[in-house]
Amino acid sequence: MTRRVACVWFARLASDRSRRARPVEGPFALVHRAGSADHLHCLDAVAESAGLRRGMALADARALCPGLVTRPADLPAEAAFLGALMRWAGRFSPWVGREGADGLVLDITGVAHLFGGEAALRDEMAARLARGGLTAEIGIADTRGAARALAHHGGGIATPGRMRESIGALPAAALRLDHDTAAALARLGLRRIEDLAALPRASLARRFGADLLARLDRALGAAPEPVSPEPAPAHFGARLTLPEPIGHTADVMEGLARLLARLCDRLADAEQGARRLRLELRRADGGSARTEIGLARPMHDPAAIAPLFERAVAAIDAGFGIDALRLTAPLTEPMPARQIAAAREGAGDRLADLVTRLGNRAGFENIRRLHPADSHIPERSFLVTQAAWSDPAGDWPAGPERPLVIFAPEPIAARGTTPPERFRWRGMRLTTLRATGPERIAPEWWFDDPAWRSGLRDYWKIETHQGRRLWLFHTPQAPGWCVQGEFA
Secondary structure (H helix, E strand, O other), rough: OOOOOEEEEOOOHHHHHHHOOOOOOEEEEEEEEEEEEEEEEOHHHHHHOOOOOOOOEEHHHHOOOOOOEEEOHHHHHHHHHHHHHHHHHHHOOOOOOOOOOOOEEEEEOOOOHHHOOOOOOHHOOOOOOOOOOOOOOOEEHHHHHHHHHHHHHOOOOOOEEEEEEEEHEEEEEEEOOOOHHHHHHOOOOEEEHHHHHHHOHHHHHHHHHHHHHHHHHHHOOOOOOOOOOOOOOOOOOEEEEEEEEEEEEHHHHHHHHHHHHHHHHHHEEEOOEEEEEEEEEEOOOEEEEEEEEEEEEEOOOHHHHHHHHHHHHOOOOOOOOEEEEEEEEEEEEEEEOHHHOOOOOOHHHHHHHHHHHHHHHOOOOOOOOEOOOOOOOHHHHHHEEEHHHOOOOOOOOOOOOOOOOOEEEEEEEOOOOOOOOEEEOOOOOEEEEEEEEEEEEEOOOOOOOOHHOOEEEEEEEEEEEEEEEOOOOOOOOOEEEEEEEOOO
């Protein structure tokens, strides 16, 4: 049986996706920022008919087409949309993969007869895509390279076993050549694939490299080019259907315990740990309820996870009863097996469990930890990170003692270059008992920080008779004193 491959090219994938979500009238384009300028990323047929092209600067495009409607490009959403199309294409072939960022490749060997032949399969696929508002060209050939070449140049079906005759008249650039190689071939008059196939291979390899010959061989069938589908993402979930509705919290927790045992077994077998768990409850009246918990470290221990659901389950309105439960782990992380002797819970695990309990009550975004940063500037000497998504900081760099609390500089009425004996701060009259310093800190010249435009600062640690231990600084260039921190 001759191998047959279909390639689907979505010439306007990004703009078609955006128009499906929000229809728009008139010329339309998506804009992507590259460097310091905006460029056209993808445009519709109306914009192309106005003379606009991909990669054109947005300012030039508006000069040619003042009525152009633009939206920012969303590259992750485009990749996800192509993934959805890849799953949809599974109705035509069990072997589907991506062809670049805007195409699909299908191995249709032995399946075309199910649709009435290759022409009928191609027509049905094109009709379904057109009804979905997508512009697509479809090529079918013996090889992946030939199918792609046909798709990018008007589509068509190549005669089985005759790739050279079927794609010989297509431009050489259809072999997925880079711009420089295609331009060099054009300067020598080698504009079509058949021109390349007729030349001695040694001279082509010597002039343009082995990659050109490899692409030519793959397109003509002299070298293999497999279709590699993406593996399906792992799904971790468990479902429980009840013969009679339940409503008590204890009953729901018992059902949850059964689901957790099954789900955690699957996670352990895959050496994965859950970072987020979602519990969905279906009520007897057709309604539903859902709750989620987060975990500060990957886990697959049912006994440790179950108590985290108690507050959320107790707050759920069971209505006329709950007749089905579904538990999934939408977010997981690798959790390789550990030696039993070394698997005892350590201080890090206990801290992560504390963050888990607090995060599910107060929100994980509100629990943060500090990490050291490579800067002498007090405001830049640390980084604030979310505790659930960062590891504890190692040893902080040794250096002068820093205040427990650092705040924005607060000016005080004082003169001179030595610490004031008496000063007023936040409505308190303070008297200096002991002063330690100065520690001179100069601003980093590669940052333009408005707070440090006054130049270097001389910091002093001040102990007062009233018990306050403050961090004061003096600015020699613009004489004045400020309080910026307080020690414990």
